[in-house]
Structure formats: structure tokens, C-alpha cells
Amino acid sequence: MIDSGIKKKISDVVGRDYVLDSELNRFGYSYDSSFIPLLPENRPDLVVLPRTAEEVSRIMAVACEEEIPVTPRGAASGRTGGSIPLRGGISLCLDRMTKITELDERNMMVTAEAGVRTIDLYNHCAAKGLFFPPDPASWKFSTIGGNVAENAGGMRAVKYGVTKNYVMGLEVVLVDGAILWTGGKAIKNVTGYDLTSLFTGSEGTLGIITRALFRLIPMPKRRGTLQVMFRNLDDGCRTIHTMLLSGIVPAAAEIMDRTCLEVVARHRKTELDPEVGACIIIEIDGDDDASLEIQAKRIEDVAISCGAVTFRAARSQQEADEIWAVRRGISSAVAALAPHRIGEDISVPRDAFPEVVRRIREISEKHGFTIAVYGHAGDGNIHPSLLCDLSKPGEQERVHRAVDDIFAAALSVGGTLSGEHGIGITKRPYIRDALGEIGIRTLKAVKAALDPKGLLNPGKIW
Numbered sequence: 001m002i003d004s005g006i007k008k009k010i011s012d013v014v015g016r017d018y019v020l021d022s023e024l025n026r027f028g029y030s031y032d033s034s035f036i037p038l039l040p041e042n043r044p045d046l047v048v049l050p051r052t053a054e055e056v057s058r059i060m061a062v063a064c065e066e067e068i069p070v071t072p073r074g075a076a077s078g079r080t081g082g083s084i085p086l087r088g089g090i091s092l093c094l095d096r097m098t099k100i101t102e103l104d105e106r107n108m109m110v111t112a113e114a115g116v117r118t119i120d121l122y123n124h125c126a127a128k129g130l131f132f133p134p135d136p137a138s139w140k141f142s143t144i145g146g147n148v149a150e151n152a153g154g155m156r157a158v159k160y161g162v163t164k165n166y167v168m169g170l171e172v173v174l175v176d177g178a179i180l181w182t183g184g185k186a187i188k189n190v191t192g193y194d195l196t197s198l199f200t201g202s203e204g205t206l207g208i209i210t211r212a213l214f215r216l217i218p219m220p221k222r223r224g225t226l227q228v229m230f231r232n233l234d235d236g237c238r239t240i241h242t243m244l245l246s247g248i249v250p251a252a253a254e255i256m257d258r259t260c261l262e263v264v265a266r267h268r269k270t271e272l273d274p275e276v277g278a279c280i281i282i283e284i285d286g287d288d289d290a291s292l293e294i295q296a297k298r299i300e301d302v303a304i305s306c307g308a309v310t311f312r313a314a315r316s317q318q319e320a321d322e323i324w325a326v327r328r329g330i331s332s333a334v335a336a337l338a339p340h341r342i343g344e345d346i347s348v349p350r351d352a353f354p355e356v357v358r359r360i361r362e363i364s365e366k367h368g369f370t371i372a373v374y375g376h377a378g379d380g381n382i383h384p385s386l387l388c389d390l391s392k393p394g395e396q397e398r399v400h401r402a403v404d405d406i407f408a409a410a411l412s413v414g415g416t417l418s419g420e421h422g423i424g425i426t427k428r429p430y431i432r433d434a435l436g437e438i439g440i441r442t443l444k445a446v447k448a449a450l451d452p453k454g455l456l457n458p459g460k461i462w
């Protein structure tokens with residue numbers, strides 16, 4: 001319970017304008033992009049919008065003393081309910097912390113506050129010829145704090161890795177308000193436990209990330225975009241696999257099934273070739289046009305040998321943007337196909353991709369749902385989207401059974417529950433199957449050491 005005395009203490013830290021407690025505001029901060037049905041008890045009692053790490057530290061000191069749950073929040077673009085305040089308390093929204101505090105060109109590193117939008121960080125570095133590769137499809141609105149907390153991935157993960165591959169250090173406010181700096185600019189650093197990695201992907205359950213130090217790489221000088229159509233997903237998967245085995249590593253290799261392509265065609269009022277059942281979009285990069293041409297030719301040869309129906313190389317930036325707009329818009333476009341869309345995020349060893357896609361098709365037939373399939377085929381991360389109507393009697397249970405089957409299929413081939421969206425609320429029931437008793441016990445021991453009262457983002461992960 002947050003009484004007026006506590007509210008006053010918090011207002012004294014951030015200013016009255018940045019403490020919100022109207023019904024409307026509490027409602028506005030009670031959901032994220034997981035579209036989990038809203039419950040009245042999931043509303044924060046107070047929404048607090050700090051501007052600096054020192055303010056966060058003072059708020060946490062109050063919360064810790066008064067035993068108030070705190071749920072950190074970036075842009076609420078999370079897909080698994082991570083920023084929903086399950087036990088009320090404070091919704092701590094970091095999106096006023098938007099300073100990029102240092103671009104160290106000599107060391108190729110950048111330091112930014114948690115509320116900086118991913119795309120703003122990318123553009124800031126790109127202006128100096130430096131490349132921040134993690135590019136979640138949500139990058140126009142997601143924050144880097146949320147990206148670190150979820151260890152966000154993106155389309156370029158196949159060549160450049162995910163957020164954790166770029167985090168060099170973090171400023172973290174601990175549950176009692178202490179401010180910790182982990183890591184630093186030294187490339188090699190094995191002094192003590194790797195706390196930077198521990199907080200990366202911790203989903204707001206271990207501390208509040210207020211600032212991050214990222215390494216950068218030189219911006220590739222040229223980029224090319226290829227779009228290849230296939231009769232079926234198997235041919236597309238085989239192309240990506242053969243390409244990687246023959247040493248061609250594209251910056252991105254995205255795959256979409258016919259359902260996704262139909263939605264796009266409907267949106268654009270274009271005809272879809274009846275022969276086409278899948279599409280892959282590939283980004284290649286390099287130092288000059290000649291290297292792009294060589295890569296494109298090799299990929300074309302592989303694609304044709306694997307049964308490609310059409311192969312197109314974008315001839316201008318506009319064409320490339322048009323091709324990528326299709327992929328970036330898929331998530332929202334597929335969601336419009338049915339009253340509800342349950343989007344999953346399994347990740348499997350790359351060579352198991354076709355097998356899992358086949359099993360998803362069987363699951364779709366068994367349970368009678370359309371399941372649209374798209375994903376980052378280059379790194380084995382699949383987003384099956386179940387299209388359903390949860391207002392129908394029994395639909396919720398049928399969806400659960402279909403999701404159970406999807407996770408079972410992923411785990412049976414050595415895959416995992418989440419490639420990039422985290423566990424949050426939606427995948428909690430499955431984490432024991434994925435990690436086992438000893439895995440869970442170890443996670444809980446870490447949690448107990450850093451947050452003994454269980455105040456940080458309670459109810460998440462398990």
C-alpha cells in the first residue's frame with residue numbers, strides 16, 4: 001500500500017509532475033505488447049518517471065525500505081508481459097532517460113541512458129561511420145534498457161549476434177538503491193564474475209539498468225537486399241542452410257510462409273503467384289559493390305539449385321526499403337487476420353528449422369488453427385503466430401494445448417522457449433521443462449542474493 005507519506009517522499013525525488021496516480025494513468029501503464037488480458041490487480045499504484053540514475057537510486061531506497069514492488073518499464077513493446085506490474089506497486093518508467101552520454105570513436109564504444117530509443121542510438125553512431133548492429137523489428141520505439149533487459153535480437157543476428165554481444169558494461173541500480181557499474185571499456189576483462197552478462201537478459205528482476213556501454217563495429221560500406229520466392233518453406237530453409245554451409249554468411253536471412261505473404265499481398269492489393277509458398281529476404285553487406293555482386297551470384301546459384309521460383313536483387317535503396325517493409329510489417333499485419341494472435345518465439349538449432357516448421361504445420365492441422373510462420377531462419381529463431389478468437393467457448397484451452405505442443409516440439413529438437421522475447425509471464429509455465437529443477441534452483445539462488453525481498457518485477461520468469 002502506497003500512502004500519501006510515501007507518495008510525498010517519491011514526489012520529492014522526481015517532482016510532482018513525474019508521479020502519476022490517476023485511474024487513467026494507472027490503466028495506461030498496466031499492459032504491454034503481449035496483449036495479456038488485463039486484470040485490475042495488475043495496475044501499478046503509482047507510475048514514476050525518473051530522469052537520472054541518482055533519482056532511480058533514491059526511489060529504490062524508498063521502495064526497499066517500504067517493501068513496495070517495482071516493475072521497470074521501457075517502451076512496453078515487450079511480447080511476454082515483462083513490464084506488467086503483476087503485484088501493483090511502482091511502475092518505474094525509464095523513458096525520460098534519453099541521453100547518449102558519450103560516443104568514444106577511438107575505442108569504438110557508446111554510452112547511453114536506458115530510455116534511449118534503439119533507432120536513435122543506431123543513427124547517432126551511424127553518423128560517425130560506426131555500427132550498432134542489434135536491430136529488433138521494434139527498434140523505432142523500443143528502448144536500449146528494454147533491449148538489454150530482454151537481450152533483444154534482430155534480423156542481423158545471424159552475422160552480428162544479439163544485444164549481449166555488444167554490452168561492455170552497465171550502470172545498474174540495485175534493489176536497495178546502491179548504484180553498481182559492471183564491466184568497462186577493456187575488451188578483455190575477467191575480473192570477478194561476469195555481472196554484465198548476468199544483468200543482460202534478466203528481465204528487470206535483478207536490478208534497474210540506468211545506463212549501458214556498448215561496443216560498436218565499423219559500418220559496412222555497402223548493403224544489398226535479395227528476395228527469393230519458393231514453392232514451400234522446405235526449399236527456403238534448405239537454401240539458407242546450404243548457403244551457410246558453403247561459407248556465405250548474410251547479414252540477415254528472414255523467412256515467411258504463404259499465410260504471411262497473402263496478408264502482405266492483401267494489404268498492397270497485389271496478386272500472389274499461386275505457385276509461391278514461401279519467401280526469404282536476405283541482406284548482404286561488404287566493402288564494395290564487387291563483393292556484393294559475388295555474394296549475390298553465389299546465393300542465386302544456391303537458391304536455384306534448391307528450387308527457387310524467382311530471385312530478385314534490389315536495384316535501389318527504395319526497392320530495398322520496400323522489400324524490408326514487408327518483413328517489418330508482418331507482425332502487425334498477421335495480427336489483423338483474426339480477433340487474437342498468439343505470437344511465439346521459439347529458437348532451435350539451425351539444422352532443425354525445417355523439422356520444427358513441419359511439426360508446426362501438423363500442430364496447426366491437429367488443433368484447427370491457422371499458424372502463420374515467419375522468423376529469423378538464419379539463426380533458427382521462429383515466430384509461429386496462432387490466429388484465434390479467444391471469445392469462443394473452449395478456444396483458450398485449445399490455444400494452450402497448441403502452444404504446449406509448439407514448445408514440446410522446440411525442446412525435443414534441442415531448442416528453447418524463447419530466442420529473443422524472454423520468459424516474462426507468458427512462458428512461465430514452461431520454464432521448468434526447459435531448465436529442469438537444478439536450473440530453476442540456481443536462478444532462484446541468484447535472485448535471492450540480489451533481491452531477497454522479491455521486490456523487483458515480482459511474478460516474472462517463474
Ligand SMILES: Cc1cc2nc3c(=O)[nH]c(=O)nc-3n(C[C@H](O)[C@H](O)[C@H](O)COP(=O)(O)OP(=O)(O)OC[C@H]3O[C@@H](n4cnc5c(N)ncnc54)[C@H](O)[C@@H]3O)c2cc1C
Pocket residue numbers: 032033071072073074075076077078079081082083094114135136137138141142143144145146147148149150151152153154155203204205207208209210331332420421457
Ligand atoms: C512489433 C514488434 C516487433 C518486435 N520485434 C522484436 C525483435 O525483432 N527482436 C526482439 O528481440 N524483440 C522484438 N520485440 C519485443 C520487444 O520490442 C523487445 O523485447 C524490446 O527489447 C523491449 O524493449 P522495451 O523498451 O519496450 O521494454 P519493455 O517492454 O518496457 O520491458 C521489457 C522487459 O524489460 C524490463 N526492463 C525495461 N527497461 C528496463 C531497465 N531499464 N532496467 C531493467 N529492466 C528493464 C521490463 O521490466 C520488462 O521485463 C518486438 C515487439 C514488437 C511490439
